[in-house]
Amino acid sequence: MTEPTMSSGVDPNSVRKVVSVQAAQAVAWxxxxxxxxxxxxxxxxxxxxxxxxxxxxxxxxGGRWYERGDDGSTCQWGSVxxxxxxxxxxxSWDISADWQYDPTLKTEIEVRFSADGSDRTRVExxxxxxxxxxxxxxxxxxxxxxxGDWGRVLEAFARAAAA
Amino acid sequence: MVTYExxxxxxxxxxxxxxxxxxxxxxxxxxxxxxEGMEVSRPAVSQHLKILKAARLVTVHAEGTRRVYAVxxxxxxxxxxxxxxxxxxxxxxxxxxxxxxxxxxxxx
Numbered sequence: 001m002t003e004p005t006m007s008s009g010v011d012p013n014s015v016r017k018v019v020s021v022q023a024a025q026a027v028a029w030x031x032x033x034x035x036x037x038x039x040x041x042x043x044x045x046x047x048x049x050x051x052x053x054x055x056x057x058x059x060x061x062g063g064r065w066y067e068r069g070d071d072g073s074t075c076q077w078g079s080v081x082x083x084x085x086x087x088x089x090x091x092s093w094d095i096s097a098d099w100q101y102d103p104t105l106k107t108e109i110e111v112r113f114s115a116d117g118s119d120r121t122r123v124e125x126x127x128x129x130x131x132x133x134x135x136x137x138x139x140x141x142x143x144x145x146x147x148g149d150w151g152r153v154l155e156a157f158a159r160a161a162a163a
Numbered sequence: 164m165v166t167y168e169x170x171x172x173x174x175x176x177x178x179x180x181x182x183x184x185x186x187x188x189x190x191x192x193x194x195x196x197x198x199e200g201m202e203v204s205r206p207a208v209s210q211h212l213k214i215l216k217a218a219r220l221v222t223v224h225a226e227g228t229r230r231v232y233a234v235x236x237x238x239x240x241x242x243x244x245x246x247x248x249x250x251x252x253x254x255x256x257x258x259x260x261x262x263x264x265x266x267x268x269x270x271x
Contacts, residue, residue, distance in 0.1 A: 019258050123257075143249050
């Protein structure tokens with residue numbers, strides 16, 4: 001599979017995604033951690049009032065994960081819980097069901113990178129501890145897990161347009 | 164259980180409510196201003212606003228003695244996230260950029 005897929009074993013408290021990327025492991029790691037602001041859909045997946053222009057992960061355990069707005073403001077999303085370059089990253093995602101920063105929330109995102117041949121990388125993402133959303137867990141799980149049909153249609157369109 | 168997102172989709176199934184929401188795109192308005200020029204009565208507009216508010220598509224706040232209705236951007240964003248799938252959209256974008264980057268480096 002080359003597209004993100006929904007895992008079939010349904011754990012109500014976590015979402016798992018796997019994507020296979022045509023890039024060496026070091027490149028995949030670098031793009032994910034250093035250039036997040038370029039690929040993250042900042043127009044919509046942000047929490048601040050200002051237009052978000054960057055998403056930053058400070059490269060160390062305890063580092064902050066935040067968005068930066070065009071007015072210079074920053075809004076924290078979470079922090080770095082594990083930092084193992086090229087292979088494993090664990091972030092806390094402290095965004096409430098109302099899309100506000102709540103440092104006590106602590107849902108976790110683990111991202112694992114593994115070589116899949118010499119030039120491909122398998123990237124596995126698990127977003128867990130969704131039980132911390134309490135009564136709104138199912139609502140949030142659906143948002144995180146829904147298969148992105150619209151995103152895929154647009155991606156296919158972009159590919160066709162670029163050909 | 165009906166989520167806010169499902170409620171929002173239901174709310175937008177009505178053409179008058181879509182028209183009300185469109186009238187708020189340029190900024191906040193009072194019920195009277197929204198109803199102006201529409202073919203429905205003010206109380207009907209109020210009723211539609213109530214439904215839009217319950218679906219988190221519209222917020223209301225006081226400006227002096229006026230009650231001003233505005234688009235609830237959080238509800239709109241969460242509807243979009245729900246439609247597109249948060250992690251699928253983020254990972255699809257990540258994959259595209261990592262592959263562009265890898266291809267650029269191979270050419271160097």
